[in-house]
Amino acid sequence: MAKVKKTDNSVMAVLADPPKLDPKETKEPINVLIVGVGGQGVIMVSKVLALICQNLGYEVKQSEVHGMAKRGGVVFSHVRFGSNVWSPTIPMGKADVLIALEWAEGLRWMSYLRPGTGIFIADTKRIVPPFACRSRILGADIGYSKDTPDDVREKVAEAFALDATEMATRAGNERAANTLLLGALSTTLTFPTEEWKKVIAQMVPPKTVDVNLAVFDQGQNWIDGSRKGEPVEGAAFVPLVQPELNSVRNTLEITAEWCKGCDICVKMCPERCLVLNKDQVAELAEPEKCTGCHICEWLCPDFAISLNPITQEAVA
């Protein structure tokens, strides 16, 4: 299969002769890995796929791990179907399609893709975990994946990055992003479109059937159009804003004679960088941790603390 490289940062690479996966034609099961973050609807995507496979008479196994999912953790669901399925989990390097509802989650599971033929379809939506916003270092960047579609392009047979969440929001329901990705997934399989729509209509809340079916078409058209080289909408991958290295550092001045050791600043410091020294006077024990938030300065009942910003020029 020849590979056509694209320069568009959403359609990263397409195969000149894209495969249609047909469980009738292979002895091995077909493997679809669906990944995302808790609350995005990963399990719903896999339930829809599993139900279609079951309706069409294939053996299907669907495996996920619950527990931490509600707590903003990583969610993944393995779906395997065919005439005979043994393991419910997909062996690493054997996933035929990887559907990611979140960009960094797509990157995390990439090693599961079948080298040479595995298809990658990802929503460019970013869900930034609190952990990524922990650094207190001046000029610290968000600790989120820096890899862009450009980095992915060379390494995957066929890959698409679409802003499904944005497209679904414009269609009227942000929650339908996962159905849009089901539409994208449907282009890789031989299952009839009516079957997909029947199951989706059956699974979604009655009031949202129309919007879900509409975004399903959108997802399908998006991939089909991209493969044909037609211009597609709703794609762009927005790079993370690079840090603007700033010029300020803080020093804390504590007037020992005015401090009565009331401990308020020590207890309320969000970074726990103040202590009471042996003379019961507040002291900045770990200056590198101080973020210059002013809390100690403002809370001190005796005006004993003042925060002095030092500009870059002064440092230099």
Place this chain on the structure above:
Amino acid sequence: MSSKAEQASPTAIKTGITHQMTGNEAIARAAWEAGVKVASAYPGTPSTEIMENMGRYPVGDVHAQWATNEKVALDVAIGASFSGVRAMTMMKHVGLNVASDALMSQSYIGAHGGLVLIVCDDPGIHSSQNEQDSRIFGRFAQIPVLEPCDAQEALDYTKIAFDISERYDTPVMVRSTTRISHTRSPVLVSERVTPDDLGFNMDVSKNVMVPGHARQRHPVVIDRLERLAEELETSDLNRLELGSSKIGIITSSMSYVYVKENLPEASVLKLGLSFPLPKKLIQDFCAKHDRVIVVEELEPVIENEIKTWGLKVEGKEFFPRIGELSPEQTRISFEQAGVLEPEANALGPQFEPLIRPPVLCAGCPHAMSYTAIRSLDVRVAGDIGCYTLAVGDPLTAIDTTVAMGSSIANATGMYLAGTETKPIVATIGDSTFIHSGIPPLIDAVYNQANITVILLDNHITAMTGGQENPGTGKTLRGEQTHQINFEEMIRACGVEWIERVDSYDAASMMQTMRESIAYRGVSVLIADRPCVLDPVKIKGPSMSVDAKDCNACQGCMNLGCPALIWSDEWYEGRHIVKIDPTACIGCSVCAQFCPTGAIQPTVVLDQKSAKAKPCGVE
């Protein structure tokens, strides 16, 4: 797209055809089909959904209930078995430790009505405090251990377990794992068959375990296991798939499917029970093959027993004792054993993974409780629940966590050691407190410890997905029942200092917590706010950050709230914070910490009409 309410009544589904079910759903179905009358359990991942599903079957068919802990649950099931009906209990692996006291003697007593324990292990420690192999406990208690490999077998084996239980007069364990419990695969369902009620069995020599009776029962236990092992020699529960005589694989449970994934043509003996073992069948299998490898997850339970018979088998030289087995790990192990050739170009591209640890939910009341604890510089004995997540960055407010209900007695021990210079605090959730926190509280008062207990009362068993408990005043099926009054109960234990504080009130929390620590003796502070997810998902109008007022101090970020993230704007070299309005529930805790008042509600409540309206609109 989101899920509709979980479909209609489970008894309405068509029998005689297959349905996609998780292992847990299949086990609940099996219990109903087998005519179980009483089912009792305490929630614990990955076993929780079994009881949740039991609660969907008709009230007239089965009495399904949440118990206060696993031992209570097993004792309830034992009582029902005494009275001649089929009874079941289900628990996670560590739950079996709690229930084990009753199990060890019940093994001698046996089972009048069928008595089955479903024990769900968690290889890989997806959501647990350890990785113990419960099959060893089955042997210890001298009860049969059935090991299904998928949802269909989970259903079949559970039904067979009741049959074995009654025919051999023994409690029976069905051992599942996270992977079996949480995997959906096709299951053929059938109708319910209710056995006749046997009535109470009047036999004190069997039912009352005093030394004289127990001595007589021990030989009976050994004898029944020998008889069962004999029956297993020819039982359909063991599957013999003969292939080449070069290599034979002995396996069970989930390991079987991983073996078949990698070696579909191999000679395999799949055992239905890991205890007792069919000795002659295994001897014959070994004799037929040049080399025999035992493949099992976690401990070498089957392997070691076979080795005691003097047979030469391999296994743990190649297969790990640690973690969950997987198709790829099985492949690697077979490659190491020289059974498979190494595979070239096996993996897709690799990228550095984003660190995304599980976090407390946006608006979680525990976040404020631990923020207050963190500011006090105290020694904290933690417990099991969502709040154990406060061990991580940024709350970093837990020093120890052992097992369900350990916190209070751990704190007492720290106090008695006499080496601790910091005040000692135990933190425990409402459901964990009821599970096993009450005896240690009585102990702390009785032995005059100087500790503070912070009871994190979020009115639900949250970690396992929101189950009712005696503190909520509702049963598994949502019926009203007696609701525990924590203050009365704690006072009855002898605690004299008790305060209840709203967890969202930062100032009160910090002040009251200081007072509770200053008190000499056992003090209990009840941090009171419902869980934001269960039983109802709480979502109020969100808060928002006025970027021009935010000085990027990061004080609010120390709450670890997932609704608070960095914006693309900067102030003095740090990111200005923004609030994700879809995640924020409007609890206002972050606003209480904001030194510049930059965090404000997006709507205000109009006192006259009691309606919310957008801020700034007159």
